[in-house]
Amino acid sequence: MGKIIKVRAQDAEVGAYEKAYLPEITKGIGITLRHVVKNLFGGDEKYTRTVSYPEEKVEYPVRFRGAHRLTPREDGAPRCVACFMCSTACPARCINIVAEESDDPNIEKRPKVFEIDELKCIFCGMCVEACPEDAIRMDTGEHVKPFTNRADAVYGKVDLLSMLGRTEKNGEQPVYRGAHEHRARQAPQHSPEGTLPVQDEQPEDAH
């Protein structure tokens, strides 16, 4: 026969009152009934915290970025210059861009097709980081809409452009900080003394 190790089960502290079942059962039923009454007739004192989703919505926290959108220029065209930075940065490989030549002589290219497959996207935000033009942003504060068809999950140029960021939704004018804006801002600083800093020309191996 094996060695017997006795293990005494640790009971919760029960006194005569608990052991008599009935009072405790009554108490339990009382608690249940209190929940029923409050939940059914309690008005604001309900225990229920359920939100009936499509009718009622919980506001997302402000730091929730949400789905992507393409930001527009003043004329409504996408700011995107089809540089493929975002699609290169994308770890999920879910951005599909087809470039075409732009009409604007100041802009080289523009996207003919710009698609994000929201089923593949992991919402990491790399594309936003990568974009030099501030053309893609995750500031809608909305999640991707439910879909019943895989094709619906691929957001095209029109879908992405139609979404608004939080700033627009709040009625404010958005400020874009793309390469264009940087160039424009730096332009008046090109005075004679405004030459590039000397440090930049130092040899790299100077330690």
Next chain:
Amino acid sequence: MDNVMCSQADKFLGMVPYDWTMIVIVPVAKILFIIAVIIGLYTPLATLVERKLSAAMQDRIGPNRAYIIKVGGKPLTIFGLFHTMADALKMFTKEWTTPKSADKFLFYLAPVIGLVPALLTFAVIPFGPPIQVCDRVVPLQIASINVGVLFIFAVGSMGVYSAALAGWASNNKMALLGALRASAQSISYEITFGLTLVGLMMVFHTVRLDSMVAQQVDLLHWGVFLQPLALVLFFTAAMAENKRIPFDLPEGESEIVGYFVEYSSMGFGLFMTTEFIEMSAIAFLTTALFFGGYTVPTWVATDHSFAMWNVASELWPAAFFAIQMAAFFFKVTVLWLFQFVVRWALPRFRYDQLMRLGWRIMLPLSLANIAVTAIAILAADGDAAKGTEYVMMTGLVMIGLFVLSLFYSRKPRQSGDSGHGHDHGHDEQQATVAAAHH
């Protein structure tokens, strides 16, 4: 009723040799009424209550989306009422699969065997006061048979065949486990179920339910006051018979799924319907036995007691009748809802706890209840008023005894377990682990 109509009816009935009214028409009408109330009202309502009320207990909203029509562009959901219909429709339209190795005949028979006894229970329960139609007195009880309560025991215990056969015919070991549990549980609690009512039979000197109800006209003569312990034991045993939480071990959804694991579609639906019908049966029976059935007690100021509200002469008889019917169904509904509350308030028993509760606590207590009641009745020596007092007093004593017995039954064997290593399995307080021999 209109006299002209009565005489016309008599004339017509006079042409047939037997009194077909009493033999066929009236019983069929009563059966239809009961079936309509049970299957048409309480059972669908049970599915709704099971969803909505339990939702309220668990701080949820519950189903509220199903609708058939839109009113003013908004779907008309009526608190999820249509989910009941959707549930029924789903049950009927789903595929009924039968396991290849099942015993087909018994497999199909088992749910029906469960349903029939559950419905038969209602045959002997009076659901309203006797009414006078023309010159006939029609008792509102389908069959006023001599054996009364005994009939309910006889029929009710048939229910266990349903679970046993379902488990066996499925040819599935989980189902068989469930069936074994169901059989053991039902048989264990059947005894208490029957014995608790012996006290009631002795107090009322009858086993007929209609006469029991008629004797409970005085509020203090309600079964709940004469036999409080019996009520607790009876209700517990009845719920255990019905295999609902906290006694749902035969179903054990989280572990073995139970004796109906192989049933799909309406086969499973029938088991569920049976469960709900049995809930109403328990409510009906408890109302009739312990809560005065259809009687409405009123305070009689002159002799400072409760008495049957006998205002038939003062009030329009139909209104009096309606009030009594309403009283009956009010009591039934409260007890019926109580079972749902118990279900969601209490955790499950473990199987050994279940068996211990049944055999070590409830059975001895029901026997003690009989003994004490008998002594009280003997002591009163035929004096009815005194007898009531004695019996009521003993009822209170019994409740105290009940509480005490629960207290002492917790640790059945404390001494003697050292040195008897092979005995340890009996006591769940001591978990023993056999490790390597040294």
